[in-house]
Amino acid sequence: MKRVIGRLNPQDKHITIWGAGFSGLVLGYYLKDLGYHVTIHERSNKVGGKIHTKKTSAGLIETGANALYMNADGMDLLKNLKLEPLPATKKLKRFLMINGKLKRPVQLKILSKLAINGHKKPPLISDGLTVAEFFRPLIGEENIQKFLAPVLGGIYATPTENLHFKSVFYDFSHVAQFNSYWDFIKLAIKRQKSKPRLEISGSVSFEGGMQTLINRLAESLKPNIKLNYKEKFEIKGNTILCTDAITAAELTREVRPEISTELSRIKYQQLSSVTVFMKREIKAIQRSFGALIPLGSGLNSIGVINNKAIFPDNNENVYSYTFISRKKCTEEDIISDIKSLNRDFLPEDIDHMENTYWEKALPVYDIQRYLSIKKLHQLAKKEENFAIFGNYVAGISLREMITSAKIFANNPLNYVEK
Numbered sequence: 001m002k003r004v005i006g007r008l009n010p011q012d013k014h015i016t017i018w019g020a021g022f023s024g025l026v027l028g029y030y031l032k033d034l035g036y037h038v039t040i041h042e043r044s045n046k047v048g049g050k051i052h053t054k055k056t057s058a059g060l061i062e063t064g065a066n067a068l069y070m071n072a073d074g075m076d077l078l079k080n081l082k083l084e085p086l087p088a089t090k091k092l093k094r095f096l097m098i099n100g101k102l103k104r105p106v107q108l109k110i111l112s113k114l115a116i117n118g119h120k121k122p123p124l125i126s127d128g129l130t131v132a133e134f135f136r137p138l139i140g141e142e143n144i145q146k147f148l149a150p151v152l153g154g155i156y157a158t159p160t161e162n163l164h165f166k167s168v169f170y171d172f173s174h175v176a177q178f179n180s181y182w183d184f185i186k187l188a189i190k191r192q193k194s195k196p197r198l199e200i201s202g203s204v205s206f207e208g209g210m211q212t213l214i215n216r217l218a219e220s221l222k223p224n225i226k227l228n229y230k231e232k233f234e235i236k237g238n239t240i241l242c243t244d245a246i247t248a249a250e251l252t253r254e255v256r257p258e259i260s261t262e263l264s265r266i267k268y269q270q271l272s273s274v275t276v277f278m279k280r281e282i283k284a285i286q287r288s289f290g291a292l293i294p295l296g297s298g299l300n301s302i303g304v305i306n307n308k309a310i311f312p313d314n315n316e317n318v319y320s321y322t323f324i325s326r327k328k329c330t331e332e333d334i335i336s337d338i339k340s341l342n343r344d345f346l347p348e349d350i351d352h353m354e355n356t357y358w359e360k361a362l363p364v365y366d367i368q369r370y371l372s373i374k375k376l377h378q379l380a381k382k383e384e385n386f387a388i389f390g391n392y393v394a395g396i397s398l399r400e401m402i403t404s405a406k407i408f409a410n411n412p413l414n415y416v417e418k
């Protein structure tokens, strides 16, 4: 499925984008690079949307994305922006909480399931297939909950029984059925190997945090970013909506009622992102990326990120951890989680704590989202100068948005994707 809904009129060199989050900025950047005159209308008083690095006296706090996972397009973008990436520390351990204990995610238990059940035929890859349904015959329900759910939950913050297979495994959605799980694994390995080798792989941030990337994108679009923009939405000339789906539904209610109704069906997951600066290390996750925590484990968080271990240059004199939770968390909730990880924790170990609550943190990548996006593509077929983009259309991660924006900007009239 195409990753940008609608299309633009390339004869009209003026484009108005609504929303200066990452999607609006990156799409604006590529379009401007191709000679379009881009204006961005942003409702709030700042650019970046969910990406914002706060500089506090205790250290840097990322309120949303804390890293860009590299791909070839990401690498190109950084080169064009003349932005030096700060690579994450290599070979950090990754932990997964299993029965209350922190363990390595690749477990003998899973490998033996692959050996025993790898020959089995997976379910048909239908439009309605969920991730849990696809993997259940291979690893069984218990392992889905213990291993797969926390791993995918770390990206999508959605239970595997709701996660839509074709949306998550986008690269495999053209295959109607695999003969065996081995065939699926072989294709995954082949895809991985065919990807170009990058000078810098894995996660990166920037000196000063993710805000540096946002600021660089914004600088390239200045002075045409209008902050605190509160005018009524209209489709006048080439127009691209780059807000979340709920806002997009509100904005289009009068001008495109059918599109608005479909957009309003897309659900969102709330998240709390709590950064804690500590005087002492949490020993259990020392020298690690952090830990993934399954739902139902008794903790309030679904994951903790060890910021100092990942990006030591941005977290010099402090131990910094970010706890992500699927609910609105209190400081007590996070302290209780720290105690579960660190039995000898003392309240005075905490230097500073900051809580960011996102009511509409991430779009839920479920079947409803897939069906709505399909319908939106149909409804937008007759559009000539109106497009919709954002992390509910193009993929949740920044790198997916970079790739989609680049492809779209190159051919906004007859946009096709390989």
Ligand SMILES: Cc1cc2nc3c(=O)[nH]c(=O)nc-3n(C[C@H](O)[C@H](O)[C@H](O)COP(=O)(O)OP(=O)(O)OC[C@H]3O[C@@H](n4cnc5c(N)ncnc54)[C@H](O)[C@@H]3O)c2cc1C
Residues within 6 Å of the ligand: 018, 019, 020, 021, 022, 023, 024, 041, 042, 043, 044, 046, 047, 048, 049, 050, 051, 063, 064, 065, 066, 067, 068, 069, 229, 242, 243, 244, 247, 251, 271, 272, 273, 324, 358, 361, 362, 389, 390, 391, 392, 396, 397, 398, 399
């Ligand atoms: C806690 C958290 C951690 C994450 N970690 C990562 C990570 O490590 N790596 C990664 O790749 N991704 C990560 N993500 C995902 C990534 O941050 C988001 O997918 C991305 O930032 C969303 O960008 P967006 O432009 O689609 O939406 P938004 O960031 O929501 O931007 C939308 C913009 O539209 C503006 N707007 C709203 N209404 C209007 C209006 N009426 N008129 C004009 N403007 C309007 C908003 O103010 C905002 O600036 C994370 C997300 C969260 C919440």
